[in-house]
Amino acid sequence: MTGQPEPVTRRMKRLVDPIHLVAYESHEPTEALEALGLRHNYWDGYFAGRAAPLGLAPAEVVHAVFYNFAEGEVARHIPRVWDVTTPEAALAARERGCAAALRRRLGDLADHPCVGRAAELLVRAAAGAPTESRPLFAGLRSLPVPEEPVARLWHGATLLREYRGDCHNLALAVAGIGGTESHVLRALADGAPPLADGRVSHLPAEKLAAVLDGLRARGLVDADDRFTDAGRALRERIEQLTDDLDAPAYAHLEPADLDELITALEPLATALTNHRH
Template identity: 40%
Template sequence: MKGDADMKAARQAWRRLEPVHGMIYFVPEGRKRYAALGLNGRSGYFASRGAALGRASAELVIATFYNFHPDLVRKALPAAWDLATPEQVLAARYEAADEALRRAGIHELPELDTVLALARRAAEAACEHPQGRPLFAAHAALAWPDDPLLQLWHAQTLLREFRGDGHISTLVTEGIGPLDALVLHAASGEVPVDFLKLSRAWPEPEWAAAGERLRERGLLDGHTLSAEGKTLRQHIEARTDALALPAYSALGEEGCERLAELARPFGRAIVDAGLLTPA
């Protein structure tokens, strides 16, 4: 897989199945289980996603998660590890994923076995390329669950972090810092700016300064992307797609198209069950 058509097929396969993983950041099952460990609010998020790294420091999570305000992370870590071990947090995360996916009826979908086989093949191919992908590599070192439903969730988790690490390397290469990336994302209109400001916690003066910096670079026209900004974002997304190909090459273009088609009901079930609705 090398051409534009291959990258498009791989991206479609990832996007269609991504809700199976992404819902874990929104569902009440996660918040409930993290709270039972004493982890409330953002502590649950940073600890649960970072637990694969072990007793991760705030600085390690700041580096690997990339676009959260550092002070937000430091309020959660390393204090979270005084309340729960990484092993406990990981167990809670898998329990939450299992309960939420079952609430959506994912375990009853007829193509579960086929979707799992395709996603796992791609994830295992990604595991052959951990270099330069620290957050992915930490998750890749975790044991595969026994249950097929959780195997699917784990496979898509690996594919998400594999792609995410590649995306961060592209941002760094292009000189797009953490806040710059958020401002450009907001300027694209794909995500409400208020959601990004609230969830990433960058102060308004810093957000405004980043906007001015990007306007000086010619990447913003007011609060929207300039022509140059649109070109850069397209380049970043294309490069991210290319860096994700080592995983999806194992499926070939036909396999990616099949995964994308079979995964459609999975994403729809997640959305219909309200699993992607932010609290």
């Protein structure tokens, strides 16, 4: 794809992700969720906050929706967290913590008119995207939209980030790539040792060895744990299908509105990228 323009969906991903990711990269959301009585281990708050739009769904359902966690990881937190708090309380705490994190990291930009305009257009984009086969996005879209501009910005970015996430999971499933395999392939794409990837390095060595053996058997990874041509081609097909499935979220925006959204998001994404954690 060298020389071809960047798809709108990938550009939007780069602009939306820094806003959504304060949920995982900042202390305020974690502390707000722990204040509900959750264990101080990060992952209780992660699963309570992210799974809350699904209501009291059992671990098996959350595992299926999240797609890329190893067997048993979700069950260490779901339904345990719902013995301590409720999905409604977790949603409120997460939103409150994420808005506080955005305000801190954006500084004076948090009160700039671009925040309100970007929030409005993000929510409008999400309102026109299909919910079919996008379960986490569907759960999020059933929630009330915050009125406060910074909270609304985070909510809108999260809607579109999880929409793309659902689309990516569909693309992975079509390609026959499971959740643990997807992390190994991502590590390879980033040029990192696959067994050192933080999302899988804690798993038993025999489990990871079996994953790599499976990828080698399919001709996707060579004996030196590097992408083969077939592996690179498959990864690009997955990304292209993700882009294709993601496109309806922006297709119904007028070109001028999409341009305005990109313009409004660029300084926000830059500020957040430059001010990590």
